[in-house]
Structure formats: C-alpha cells, structure tokens
Amino acid sequence: MAIIVDNDTRLVVQGLTGSEGRFHGLRNRAYGTNVVAGVTPGKGGQDVEGIPVFDTVAEAVSEAGANTSLVFVPARFAVDAVYEAVDAGIGTVIAITEHVPAHEMLRAYPYFRGKGVTMIGPNCPGVLSPGKANVGIIPAEIFSEGSIGLVSRSGTLTYQIGHELTQLGLGNSTIVGIGGDPVVGSSFIDVLERFEADDETDLVVMVGEIGGDEEEKAAGFVQERMSKPVLSYIAGFSAPPGKTMGHAGAIISGSSGTAQAKKEALEACGIEVGTTPTEVAQMVAERAGARA
Amino acid sequence: MDLYEYQGKELFRRFGIPVSEGRLAETPEEALAAADELGGPVVVKAQVLTGGRGKAGGVKLAETPEDAEAKASDILGLDIKGHVVRRLWIEKASDIAKEYYLSIAFDRGAKQPLFMFTTQGGVEIEQVAEENPDALVRLHVDPLEGFQPWVARRLIYGAGVDDPNEQKQIASIVEKLYRAFVESDAMLTEINPLIVTPEGEVKALDSKFTVDDNALFRHPDIAEMRDTEAADPLETFAREKLDGDVGICGNGAGLSMSTVDVVAHVGGRPANFCDLGGGGDAEGVVDALEVITRDPQVKSIFFNIFGGITRCDEVARGILAALDRLDMSAYPIVVRLDGTNAEAGRRILAEAGKPNIYPEATMLEGARKAVELAKK
Structure with a gap:
C-alpha cells in the first residue's frame, strides 16, 4: 500500500518546462511514476518528451486525470500554484520549491487542511515509495523496497540514512521528506499517523534535527497512539547553542530545542535514538531482525 | 533578517506606533550634533544585533550634547558579545512610569x-x-x-x-x-x-x-537596511565557526550538521559547519573552500556530499577548480560522494590524480580519515 504516493498516483508537474522541473519530472517518469501532465501558463499544447503541457491545473485534471501535483514553480509563485492545484481538485500536493515566504504558507495552511488536501513541503525532497512511485528529487536508486517507513525534516540526511539502511539489506515502504520550513504542509505526526495505518509499514524511522519542538510532540503521539516501533536520529549534537529568535522565540515551545533535550524527550516516550546515521541504521537492523 | 533598533523603530513609526524622536550617529561629533538638535537629555544607545546591551554598558543617559559626545566615544567600538558597536541611536530621553x-x-x-x-x-x-x-x-x-x-x-x-x-x-x-x-x-x-x-x-x-x-x-x-559590513563573511557562509581543525563541507543543513556530529563522534574537532545548500554548483564549492581555508586552525577538509539536487560531478569540478585557483597544497581533502552523478564525480577526481585528494566510500570512514589527517 505505502503512503501518499503509489501505483495509483497520476502526477502533474507544475513547472515541468523549467530546468529543475524537467530534469526531475523526467527522472520521476523514468522511475515508473505515472506522470500524466505538466502545467506552465502560456505553454499549453506543448509537450516535454511526450508529457502533455497545459496552461492550468484544471485542464491537467480534466484532460489527463491528474490526482497528485509536484510543484517546481519559483518561490514567489509557489503558493499560488498550491492554491491552484487545491482548487482544481488535486488531493495531494508536494512542493519542492525552497525560499517560499513563511506568511504565505501561514495563510494557505488552514485553507488546504480545511479541504482535506495532503500537502508535503515546501522546501522538501518529496516522497518516494520504492517500486511504486517517486515524486520529487529523492535519488531513488539508493533505496530499495521494504517495510520501513522513513520520515525526515532534512533532504540529504534522509538519503544518508536510507543509504545506510540499504547497505544493511533493509528496504523502505515510503520515504517522506516533510521539509524544514517554518510552516510545512504535513508534520511528523501527520506522516506517523499514516505509517501507523499502512499495512506495508512495520517500523518507522524519524529523522529530526535541532530547533523547535516538532520531534518532542511527535514523541508524545508515538507513545499514545502508535503500536509500531519508532526509532529516531537527531542531527546537531555538536552544534553550538544556536541563535534564538529574540526573546519570544525561545519561550513559545517551552523546549530548549537542543539535540540532547530532544533525545531525552524521545527516549522518555520509548523511542530509541541513535547518535550517528550508522548507529541508527544498526539499531533498526536489530529491531527489524527481532521482528522477522 | 534582524533589524537594528533604529530600523525597527523606523518601521514602527511608518505603521503609526509611537516612538521617541531620535537620530543616527556614527561618530562622537555626530552624537553631539544629534543631541544638540534634539534638545534636552538624550539616551545614547549602541546599535547591535544582540541582547544585553544595557548590562554591557551600551546604553547611557546624557544630560547635555557634550555629555552625549563623551558617552558616544565610550560606547563606539565597544564589543558586545562579539558585535562591535559602529552605530548609535541618539534618542530623546523619556520619563518612565x-x-x-x-x-x-x-x-x-x-x-x-x-x-x-x-x-x-x-x-x-x-x-x-x-x-x-x-x-x-x-x-x-x-x-x-x-x-x-x-x-x-x-x-x-x-x-x-x-x-x-x-x-x-x-x-x-x-x-x-x-x-x-x-x-x-x-x-x-x-x-x-x-x-x-x-x-x-x-x-x-x-x-x-x-x-x-x-x-x-x-x-x-x-x-536595503541590511548592514553588509556587520555581516561576518565567515559566519554567513560557513554558518557556524567552531573551534577545531577539521574543515567540514556538506550539502543540506541536516547532513552538514550530522557530519559535524560524526567528526566529533570519531574523536575529531570540527572547525566549522558549512552547508553548500541545495544547489552546490562548482562556483559555490570554490567560495566555500576559500572561506574555510581563511581559518588558520584548519588542518584537513572533509567533503561529505550526498547528491539529490546537488550533482556530485559539479562538486568534483568545483574542488578541482579551487585547487587551480587557490593554494590548497597544505590541505588534505577527504571527499565522500554519493547520490546523483556520484560515479561521474568520483571518476573526475580520480582522473585528475591530485595527491592531496583522498576519496572515501562512506561518511564514517571519511570522517575518520579527515580526523587522522588533521592530527598529522
């Protein structure tokens, strides 16, 4: 079954005719993702190596049956592209674009949540369900099929951990990069909830980093609501005490946000935490072995 | 982007939030002129992008323009938590209830x-x-x-x-x-x-x-308000300067941070935290090496790249371009490439045959090698 993207995904790439959109859109198709359309205003009627391009997402939905969108649109137009996809009836929007203004996402978030749309990103590597579909920029060749769910705030660190798992012969059900922006479409908890409900996922690895308290909140969710084991890696143990956002920032979450504080909070909720990517992969291998 | 007090107050004023009248001064003479213009007692306030100015002696009351001039020369040049005071905000003193x-x-x-x-x-x-x-x-x-x-x-x-x-x-x-x-x-x-x-x-x-x-x-x-002089280039590029001898360059904040952790984990002392960012093109690599080697403590450099949007062949070309343009002979450079176009990147480095480039297959081995080379 996997989560978010799978064999039923019919993808429209918003910004397919741009250099990044084209490179990764075609890579996604080469992987086996069903890329049914591209959207670039003013370029309707063209095609990118056989993928039809439309002027609007509404046409991509009505003409090509798109149900999932991948957003590669430049930052200042990205949130508009998200609204367009949502209003065209797209159910899953994955935005790769970085540098999206935070206030725009602040207003868009309650809108698309209210419509029941799943959004991932922005500023994220996308979602990969090995053997089924790759939507985004995750280098699929380093992952294999399996039963481990992987959710991460960081792109390249996701690759590193996935790679370590693959080296140990462990595969993934789905890899989700939620992105590191102030407001992202889906949180750790949103993704953990779906992994819990997914019959192809046996165990979940949550990859976090210093700052904020999303990992701590997720830990509470894991303890109360999840039956599947969750392991974690947190980056930033050697980071010097970071710049806090004035005085107000530090007291909002009530968490110091350091790697050590996160590790302790997670362990208190029964989540094992590795201190290097290699160590967490080994811990996963032990747990997966014990379950097999 | 953090704004100075006087810049924030300028925005407050534009939105109609009441603030006291003030003037910017960069020299004691300007402070004197500002106090003279404002009339009456003034407060001389250091403009720095950090808290705790008051305790550090960066905020002082002055009764007269001459007093303001004297207080200004005390405060200008003061080092407040690593921020040197170069600007003052001279403001009409307020009585506080x-x-x-x-x-x-x-x-x-x-x-x-x-x-x-x-x-x-x-x-x-x-x-x-x-x-x-x-x-x-x-x-x-x-x-x-x-x-x-x-x-x-x-x-x-x-x-x-x-x-x-x-x-x-x-x-x-x-x-x-x-x-x-x-x-x-x-x-x-x-x-x-x-x-x-x-x-x-x-x-x-x-x-x-x-x-x-x-x-x-x-x-x-x-x-336009950005103070380019105040931005420490080492700080902005390398993000964080640490205190060790292994220069670190990764792509993406998460992996770069993790690389710092792993170098410390294997007994090394990271010198910095440098994130090439999502793109990581050849030019960016040259700039990164230029900044890292400005730190005299650096003894070895570790590139830990996992290509996604970053293409490893670009990074490899950047490293070679840096070796051509900068004198890097004193630095052993450990390079670990994986992900997008990793094969091509490794081949480019191998064909160049540079004696101070040490390819490593994994993050952990790369970290160990870089730490070992820093100790030589």
Missing part, C-alpha cells in the same frame, strides 16, 4: 501568529514566563480571520490594564503592531519595554524586528 511588554511571534508549532503581552515589562520575558506565568497573556490569531478588535481587548483585560486612557492607546498599538507584523512579513516584532510616561503617554522604547528573508523581494525598502 510603567514598563509593559508586547510582542508578536511567528509560532511555527501552532502555525499562527502569537501575541504576548504583560504589564511586567523591561525585564527578560523568559523570566516572567517562568516566575509569573499568569501575568503573561498569550493569544493566537487565526491568520484567515486576521486582526479583530477583540484581540486587543483580550490582551488588555487579560493583563489587567485598567486605566481607560492606557487601554485606548494600547489597543491602537496592538492593532498597528499586527499590521506591521503581517505587512512586513515579520517573524518577530517585539516591544520591550512598551512604556507609559508619567503623563500617561504609551510608546515603544525599544524594538526587536525580524523579517523573513524569503519575503524580502516584496520589501526592497527593508532589504
């Missing part, structure tokens, strides 16, 4: 703007939050609903402000601060203290204002 605190923060967790208001201002707000949490009123605003007058009423009555004259002024400031927050794409706007004068006038005595870098394209006037 009461000190309140008002802020709006971008609450990532709640995904809503968060108002905080207390009548116990002028001190560290963390202290109020800890010692007297009931005195701190917190209120989220639904971004789709936007500002409504009830928000101000909740804050004012919640904090126990009962003077109608103060209530009226604060309600107006609350609304204007929200407008400033939204219309400037702010991540934080903070007034501490928000004072009440003996005459009952409410105004912002300080300002902390942070604007979303990603929205600066919409605010050319704010983007």
Whole structure:
C-alpha cells in the first residue's frame, strides 16, 4: 500500500518546462511514476518528451486525470500554484520549491487542511515509495523496497540514512521528506499517523534535527497512539547553542530545542535514538531482525 | 533578517506606533550634533544585533550634547558579545512610569501568529514566563480571520490594564503592531519595554524586528537596511565557526550538521559547519573552500556530499577548480560522494590524480580519515 504516493498516483508537474522541473519530472517518469501532465501558463499544447503541457491545473485534471501535483514553480509563485492545484481538485500536493515566504504558507495552511488536501513541503525532497512511485528529487536508486517507513525534516540526511539502511539489506515502504520550513504542509505526526495505518509499514524511522519542538510532540503521539516501533536520529549534537529568535522565540515551545533535550524527550516516550546515521541504521537492523 | 533598533523603530513609526524622536550617529561629533538638535537629555544607545546591551554598558543617559559626545566615544567600538558597536541611536530621553511588554511571534508549532503581552515589562520575558506565568497573556490569531478588535481587548483585560486612557492607546498599538507584523512579513516584532510616561503617554522604547528573508523581494525598502559590513563573511557562509581543525563541507543543513556530529563522534574537532545548500554548483564549492581555508586552525577538509539536487560531478569540478585557483597544497581533502552523478564525480577526481585528494566510500570512514589527517 505505502503512503501518499503509489501505483495509483497520476502526477502533474507544475513547472515541468523549467530546468529543475524537467530534469526531475523526467527522472520521476523514468522511475515508473505515472506522470500524466505538466502545467506552465502560456505553454499549453506543448509537450516535454511526450508529457502533455497545459496552461492550468484544471485542464491537467480534466484532460489527463491528474490526482497528485509536484510543484517546481519559483518561490514567489509557489503558493499560488498550491492554491491552484487545491482548487482544481488535486488531493495531494508536494512542493519542492525552497525560499517560499513563511506568511504565505501561514495563510494557505488552514485553507488546504480545511479541504482535506495532503500537502508535503515546501522546501522538501518529496516522497518516494520504492517500486511504486517517486515524486520529487529523492535519488531513488539508493533505496530499495521494504517495510520501513522513513520520515525526515532534512533532504540529504534522509538519503544518508536510507543509504545506510540499504547497505544493511533493509528496504523502505515510503520515504517522506516533510521539509524544514517554518510552516510545512504535513508534520511528523501527520506522516506517523499514516505509517501507523499502512499495512506495508512495520517500523518507522524519524529523522529530526535541532530547533523547535516538532520531534518532542511527535514523541508524545508515538507513545499514545502508535503500536509500531519508532526509532529516531537527531542531527546537531555538536552544534553550538544556536541563535534564538529574540526573546519570544525561545519561550513559545517551552523546549530548549537542543539535540540532547530532544533525545531525552524521545527516549522518555520509548523511542530509541541513535547518535550517528550508522548507529541508527544498526539499531533498526536489530529491531527489524527481532521482528522477522 | 534582524533589524537594528533604529530600523525597527523606523518601521514602527511608518505603521503609526509611537516612538521617541531620535537620530543616527556614527561618530562622537555626530552624537553631539544629534543631541544638540534634539534638545534636552538624550539616551545614547549602541546599535547591535544582540541582547544585553544595557548590562554591557551600551546604553547611557546624557544630560547635555557634550555629555552625549563623551558617552558616544565610550560606547563606539565597544564589543558586545562579539558585535562591535559602529552605530548609535541618539534618542530623546523619556520619563518612565510603567514598563509593559508586547510582542508578536511567528509560532511555527501552532502555525499562527502569537501575541504576548504583560504589564511586567523591561525585564527578560523568559523570566516572567517562568516566575509569573499568569501575568503573561498569550493569544493566537487565526491568520484567515486576521486582526479583530477583540484581540486587543483580550490582551488588555487579560493583563489587567485598567486605566481607560492606557487601554485606548494600547489597543491602537496592538492593532498597528499586527499590521506591521503581517505587512512586513515579520517573524518577530517585539516591544520591550512598551512604556507609559508619567503623563500617561504609551510608546515603544525599544524594538526587536525580524523579517523573513524569503519575503524580502516584496520589501526592497527593508532589504536595503541590511548592514553588509556587520555581516561576518565567515559566519554567513560557513554558518557556524567552531573551534577545531577539521574543515567540514556538506550539502543540506541536516547532513552538514550530522557530519559535524560524526567528526566529533570519531574523536575529531570540527572547525566549522558549512552547508553548500541545495544547489552546490562548482562556483559555490570554490567560495566555500576559500572561506574555510581563511581559518588558520584548519588542518584537513572533509567533503561529505550526498547528491539529490546537488550533482556530485559539479562538486568534483568545483574542488578541482579551487585547487587551480587557490593554494590548497597544505590541505588534505577527504571527499565522500554519493547520490546523483556520484560515479561521474568520483571518476573526475580520480582522473585528475591530485595527491592531496583522498576519496572515501562512506561518511564514517571519511570522517575518520579527515580526523587522522588533521592530527598529522
């Protein structure tokens, strides 16, 4: 079954005719993702190596049956592209674009949540369900099929951990990069909830980093609501005490946000935490072995 | 982007939030002229992007223009937590009857703007939050609903402000601060203290204002306020300068941070934290090496690249370009490449046959090698 993207995904790439959109859109198709359309205003009627391009997402939905969108649109137009996809009836929007203004996402978030749309990103590597579909920029060749769910705030660190798992012969059900922006479409908890409900996922690895308290909140969710084991890696143990956002920032979450504080909070909720990517992969291998 | 007090106050003034009249000064002479123009006692305030100025001697009252000149020469050049004072804000002194605190923060967790208001201002707000949490009123605003007058009423009555004259002024400031927050794409706007004068006038005595870098394209006037001289190039590029001897370059913040951790984990001392970012093109690699090698403590360099959008062949070309342009002969460079175009990248490096490039297959082995080479 996997989560978010799978064999039923019919993808429209918003910004397919741009250099990044084209490179990764075609890579996604080469992987086996069903890329049914591209959207670039003013370029309707063209095609990118056989993928039809439309002027609007509404046409991509009505003409090509798109149900999932991948957003590669430049930052200042990205949130508009998200609204367009949502209003065209797209159910899953994955935005790769970085540098999206935070206030725009602040207003868009309650809108698309209210419509029941799943959004991932922005500023994220996308979602990969090995053997089924790759939507985004995750280098699929380093992952294999399996039963481990992987959710991460960081792109390249996701690759590193996935790679370590693959080296140990462990595969993934789905890899989700939620992105590191102030407001992202889906949180750790949103993704953990779906992994819990997914019959192809046996165990979940949550990859976090210093700052904020999303990992701590997720830990509470894991303890109360999840039956599947969750392991974690947190980056930033050697980071010097970071710049806090004035005085107000530090007291909002009530968490110091350091790697050590996160590790302790997670362990208190029964989540094992590795201190290097290699160590967490080994811990996963032990747990997966014990379950097999 | 953090704004200086005087810049934040300029924005406050534009949105109609009352502030005291002031002038910018970069020399004692300018401070004297400013105090003379303003007339009466003034406060000479160091403009630095850090807190704790007062305790560090960066804020002083001056009775006369000559006094302001003397205080200015004391404060200019002062080092406040690593920030050297180069600018002063000379402001008309205010009599203070009461000190309140008002802020709006971008609450990532709640995904809503968060108002905080207390009548116990002028001190560290963390202290109020800890010692007297009931005195701190917190209120989220639904971004789709936007500002409504009830928000101000909740804050004012919640904090126990009962003077109608103060209530009226604060309600107006609350609304204007929200407008400033939204219309400037702010991540934080903070007034501490928000004072009440003996005459009952409410105004912002300080300002902390942070604007979303990603929205600066919409605010050319704010983007212009960036103080390029104050930005430490080593700090902005390398993100964080640490104290060790292994220079570290990764792609993506998470992997770069993790690389620092792994170098420390295998017994090394990281010298910096450098993130090539999502793109990581050849030119970026050259710039990164230029900055890393400016640090005299660096003995070895570790490139830990996992290509996604970054293409490993680009990084390899960048490393070779840097070897051509900079004298890198003293630095052993350990390179670990994986992901997009890794094969091509490794081949480019192998074919170049440079003696100080050490390819390694994994992050852990790369870290070990870089640490070992730094100790030689």
